[in-house]
Structure formats: C-alpha cells, structure tokens
Amino acid sequence: MSRTDPAYPIEDVHEDDMSESHQLTDESLKSSASRRRTLLLRLGASFFLFGLINNVLYVIILSAALDLVPPNTPKGIIAFCNIFPALVSKIGWPYILKGRIRYARRLIGCCIISILGMIVVAASEGLPGRLLGISLASFSSGLGELTFLQLSTTYSPRPVSGHALGYFASGTGAAGLVGAALWWFLRALGVELGVGLSSIFPLIIPLAYFFLLPSTSQFLDIEISSLTEDSGANEYSAVPVLDPNEASEAPLLVAPGVSLTLAEKLALVKPLLLQYMLPLFCVYTFEYTINQGISPTLVYPVPSDFVFRHIIKSIRDYYPLWQLVYQTTVFLSRSSLSLGLPPISRRSLPLPAVVQLIILTILATESASGLFGNSETFSIALVFLLIGLEGICGGLAYVNVFYQIGQESSPSAGEKGRQEREFKIGSIGFADSLGILLASILAVPTEIFLCQTQVNRGKTLCKSL
Incomplete structure (x- = not known):
C-alpha cells in the first residue's frame, strides 16, 4: 500500500490524536480547578x-x-x-x-x-x-x-x-x-x-x-x-510568578538558626507606625468610646411609630439594639474580602478613622444637646444609621490594615523573609487592643458627663437605666 492509500488516513489519525489530547487537557484543567476550589x-x-x-x-x-x-x-x-x-x-x-x-x-x-x-x-x-x-x-x-x-x-x-x-x-x-x-x-x-x-x-x-x-x-x-479556574479550554493564562521572597515551607529550605535580632525588628516596625498602627489605633479608640461611653446615653422615650415600637419596648432595649446593629455591620464589613469586594488602598487606610471621629462627634453632640431634634423616630433612625456606619468603618479598618501589611514584600528572601513577614503582621496587632484599652478608660467619664448633661437639660432617662 502507498501512503496515499485510504487504509492510512493520516489526517484522520492526527485529528483523533489532537481531539484526545484536547480532551485530556480539558479533564486535567477541570481536575486542577476542582482541586484548587x-x-x-x-x-x-x-x-x-x-x-x-x-x-x-x-x-x-x-x-x-x-x-x-x-x-x-x-x-x-x-x-x-x-x-x-x-x-x-x-x-x-x-x-x-x-x-x-x-x-x-x-x-x-x-x-x-x-x-x-x-x-x-x-x-x-x-x-x-x-x-x-x-x-x-x-x-x-x-x-x-x-x-x-x-x-x-x-x-x-x-x-x-x-x-x-x-x-x-x-x-x-x-x-x-x-x-x-x-x-x-x-x-x-x-x-x-x-x-x-x-x-x-x-x-x-x-x-x-x-x-x-x-x-x-x-x-x-x-x-x-x-491554569486559573475561570480560563477557557482554548485560552492560555499566565502562570503565577512567585515572589522569590515567598519561600516554600519545605523542610529542606529551612536554614537552622535563622532569627531576627531586636534591632532588625525595630527597623521593620518603624515604617509601620504611621501607615498601619496609627489608623488602627484611632479607629478602635473612637469606636469603643462610642460603644462604651456614648451609646449607653443614647436613650429616648419608647417609640410609638409602626416600625420601632415592635423592636423597642423599654428604654433598656436601646443599648442592646445599638450593640446588635454594631456587631452585625462589623461582621459584614470584616467579611468584605471574603465576599469578593476589593480591598482599600494603602493611601485610604486613615479614611475609616476620620469617618469614625466624625460619627463620634455627631453622636456625642446628639447625646449632650439633642442635635437631632424632638422627633424620637427621626433621632432613633439617625442613630441607627450612624451606629451601623461606625461598625462598617471599624470592620473595614481591621481587615484592610492586616490585608495590606500581609501583602507587603520582605526585604530578605528565604527563611529570614518569612520571619520578617510574620513579625510585621504580628507587630501591629497590639494597636487595636491599645485603642480598646484607652477607650475603656475614656468611656467612664464620658458616660457620666453626657448623662449629667442630659439631666441638666431636663432629660433624665439615662438615670433610670
């Protein structure tokens, strides 16, 4: 037989092999994507x-x-x-x-x-x-x-x-x-x-x-x-390029005896103070001052409107309601990255603290002087919205500060680079706790002052809690 004889369908064999190859590739990609998910x-x-x-x-x-x-x-x-x-x-x-x-x-x-x-x-x-x-x-x-x-x-x-x-x-x-x-x-x-x-x-x-x-x-x-899980079968995706500083945990790559000195740690911390620690500290100081010092004084007569009367049946229900609103919005905002929302840029990290300070000022003024007027429904609705915004700012600050510091490159490679990344994200963790501690100290005189101010203008509800 000659090579052109129909018994040797060269093109058909080639096409069949290519088809099988594509099928294997597709199955491999699907398996890899499934494993990745x-x-x-x-x-x-x-x-x-x-x-x-x-x-x-x-x-x-x-x-x-x-x-x-x-x-x-x-x-x-x-x-x-x-x-x-x-x-x-x-x-x-x-x-x-x-x-x-x-x-x-x-x-x-x-x-x-x-x-x-x-x-x-x-x-x-x-x-x-x-x-x-x-x-x-x-x-x-x-x-x-x-x-x-x-x-x-x-x-x-x-x-x-x-x-x-x-x-x-x-x-x-x-x-x-x-x-x-x-x-x-x-x-x-x-x-x-x-x-x-x-x-x-x-x-x-x-x-x-x-x-x-x-x-x-x-x-x-x-x-x-x-390939990335959402690329098509006939499309090529760029293979992720690993940062050489992102060393594997393979035991063979670990250099025994590698550790950071105190001087190296202090050098790593210095540039983090203003960029990461200060915004986180301020957010938590303002946030917990609101929660512990101002929120307990944000009480009004039991509402009679259709919406809030089913939620607030006693003046003792206000503080738990504010805490529920706060905790719910904190959960949603801390889940922003896991929900697929983009992170806040490094330059914008101070923004939640600025908004938090504005909220603190407005709520403290409302507590002291009745800024929102005499309408209970209007006042309750505004406080509801501001407490919700407070929780959003606090949650966004937390997740984005730690996300951004975790995405930074390290000056060194290998095991030392790994330890630098671990230390940097660990070193800023005290900023939120320090803010909470300071707020707990400020909250007591703040609550006493605001309640007394309300009494002086004839509103005595905070004394009956």
Missing part, C-alpha cells in the same frame, strides 16, 4: 473557624459581665481584665520570640490556657478567681489572634494569603454575633454550667488545624501546575 474552601473554612472560636470567648465574657460580678462592682473591671492580658501578649510576644514559629505547639498551648481560664471562671465563686480566669482566657485570645495573623502570611502566592486573612477577619466579625447569641441561651444554665460548657469551644481550633487546614505546599504545587 476545594483547597481554597478548606483554607477559608479553617481560618473562619480560627477567627470565630478565638474571639467568641471574649464576647461571651463581655456578654456575661452582669452575671460574673456582684451588683456593686463596676462592670468596667471585666472589660479591663478581658483586654489588658491580650494587649500584653500582642506587645511582648513578637519581640520575645526568636526563630521559627512552631504553630502546632503554640495553638495547643493557647487551647489549653483558654480551657483552663473558662474552667477557673466557672468554678470560682469569688471575684478574684473569676478575674484570674478571664485574664487567662484574654491572654490566650490575644496570642491566638497574633498567631493566626502570622500563620496567614506563610501561604503563597499572595492572593492565597489574602484569602486566608479575609476569612479569618470574617470569623472574628461573626464571633460578636455568635458569642452574644450563645450566652443568651447559656445564661439560663447559670454561670457555673454556662461558662463551663463554653470551655469546650477552643478544642475546635486544633481539630481544624490538624484535620481541615491544607498545607502551604499544596497551594504552591497547584498554582504552578494549573
């Missing part, structure tokens, strides 16, 4: 759980403040013990730690301390024992938040790291709603049993870490070997 889902779920469980005990303790201390004890002492130990851990730990972070060991330690703290709270009948337990849980929560923020930087390329951080922030926002709801049901069981049962929640963290969280190497492998 699964890994991202596991990563997001893990970090959401980390944020939720790490912060939920903090919210439960604040929600249980009235049940944890005697009636004649200032409730601010609970807020202080619930934030100061966390602040100590965030300030000190990044500077004390040397070398590589042992994440498994640290998370197990945090879990044990949290459980111990809640058990001490539940088992103690006196105030000193309960404050000790709260302090232990607070220290663990602060160290845990620091740890998860640092853990997010170990994932690369950077979009994967940003994905992890976005879901962690969303989890911390959800903790406000979940914690308040949990204590609403647990409080009926009493402090001993209610707080005791909540001590099992920290066990979720090591379970998620060991059995749900994907390893960093899995993302490096799939990002290099596959």
Whole structure:
C-alpha cells in the first residue's frame, strides 16, 4: 500500500490524536480547578473557624459581665481584665520570640490556657478567681489572634494569603454575633454550667488545624501546575510568578538558626507606625468610646411609630439594639474580602478613622444637646444609621490594615523573609487592643458627663437605666 492509500488516513489519525489530547487537557484543567476550589474552601473554612472560636470567648465574657460580678462592682473591671492580658501578649510576644514559629505547639498551648481560664471562671465563686480566669482566657485570645495573623502570611502566592486573612477577619466579625447569641441561651444554665460548657469551644481550633487546614505546599504545587479556574479550554493564562521572597515551607529550605535580632525588628516596625498602627489605633479608640461611653446615653422615650415600637419596648432595649446593629455591620464589613469586594488602598487606610471621629462627634453632640431634634423616630433612625456606619468603618479598618501589611514584600528572601513577614503582621496587632484599652478608660467619664448633661437639660432617662 502507498501512503496515499485510504487504509492510512493520516489526517484522520492526527485529528483523533489532537481531539484526545484536547480532551485530556480539558479533564486535567477541570481536575486542577476542582482541586484548587476545594483547597481554597478548606483554607477559608479553617481560618473562619480560627477567627470565630478565638474571639467568641471574649464576647461571651463581655456578654456575661452582669452575671460574673456582684451588683456593686463596676462592670468596667471585666472589660479591663478581658483586654489588658491580650494587649500584653500582642506587645511582648513578637519581640520575645526568636526563630521559627512552631504553630502546632503554640495553638495547643493557647487551647489549653483558654480551657483552663473558662474552667477557673466557672468554678470560682469569688471575684478574684473569676478575674484570674478571664485574664487567662484574654491572654490566650490575644496570642491566638497574633498567631493566626502570622500563620496567614506563610501561604503563597499572595492572593492565597489574602484569602486566608479575609476569612479569618470574617470569623472574628461573626464571633460578636455568635458569642452574644450563645450566652443568651447559656445564661439560663447559670454561670457555673454556662461558662463551663463554653470551655469546650477552643478544642475546635486544633481539630481544624490538624484535620481541615491544607498545607502551604499544596497551594504552591497547584498554582504552578494549573491554569486559573475561570480560563477557557482554548485560552492560555499566565502562570503565577512567585515572589522569590515567598519561600516554600519545605523542610529542606529551612536554614537552622535563622532569627531576627531586636534591632532588625525595630527597623521593620518603624515604617509601620504611621501607615498601619496609627489608623488602627484611632479607629478602635473612637469606636469603643462610642460603644462604651456614648451609646449607653443614647436613650429616648419608647417609640410609638409602626416600625420601632415592635423592636423597642423599654428604654433598656436601646443599648442592646445599638450593640446588635454594631456587631452585625462589623461582621459584614470584616467579611468584605471574603465576599469578593476589593480591598482599600494603602493611601485610604486613615479614611475609616476620620469617618469614625466624625460619627463620634455627631453622636456625642446628639447625646449632650439633642442635635437631632424632638422627633424620637427621626433621632432613633439617625442613630441607627450612624451606629451601623461606625461598625462598617471599624470592620473595614481591621481587615484592610492586616490585608495590606500581609501583602507587603520582605526585604530578605528565604527563611529570614518569612520571619520578617510574620513579625510585621504580628507587630501591629497590639494597636487595636491599645485603642480598646484607652477607650475603656475614656468611656467612664464620658458616660457620666453626657448623662449629667442630659439631666441638666431636663432629660433624665439615662438615670433610670
């Protein structure tokens, strides 16, 4: 037979081979995209759980403040013990730690301390024992938040790291709603049993870490070997270029004995002070001054309009309503990245703090002088909107500050570059806690002053709470 004989359909064979090749390529792309989606889902779920469980005990303790201390004890002492130990851990730990972070060991330690703290709270009948337990849980929560923020930087390329951080922030926002709801049901069981049962929640963290969280190497492998999930079968996508500073976690690449000196850490922190720490500190100072010092005085007669009369049935309902609005909008804004919204640019990071200061000024003026007029419905609606905007600003500041610092390149490569990224994101974590602590100090005289100002102009509702 000749080569032109019909028994040798060369072109047909070539076309069949090409067709099979395309089919294999399509199947490979679909398999890779499916694997990538699964890994991202596991990563997001893990970090959401980390944020939720790490912060939920903090919210439960604040929600249980009235049940944890005697009636004649200032409730601010609970807020202080619930934030100061966390602040100590965030300030000190990044500077004390040397070398590589042992994440498994640290998370197990945090879990044990949290459980111990809640058990001490539940088992103690006196105030000193309960404050000790709260302090232990607070220290663990602060160290845990620091740890998860640092853990997010170990994932690369950077979009994967940003994905992890976005879901962690969303989890911390959800903790406000979940914690308040949990204590609403647990409080009926009493402090001993209610707080005791909540001590099992920290066990979720090591379970998620060991059995749900994907390893960093899995993302490096799939990002290099596959096209983006939304590219067509006949379209080519650029293979992500890995920053040489984004070193793999492969054990062979780890240089033993590498660690940052105190001088190197201080040099890394200096440029972060104004760009990241100050905006976060200001947002939280203004935010918690509103929540703890101004919101308790934003009370009005029970409304008679069709909408608000079904929500507010007593003047004691105003403060819980403001907190619910705040926690809901914080959750939504902290979830902005996980919902696919673009991040705020570095230049715009101070904007939430500016808006927060304006909100604080307006609400303080309304509380002191009745800025919004005599219409209860109008006043309640405006306060509702401003408290919601306050929560949005606070949540956006949190998630975007940590996102932007996590996306920065490190001056060094390899293991040292990894430690620099971990330290930088960990070093700014104390800014929000310091702002909350300052706000808790400012809130007491602010509330007293505003309430007395209302009494002086004939409005005595704040005295009857």
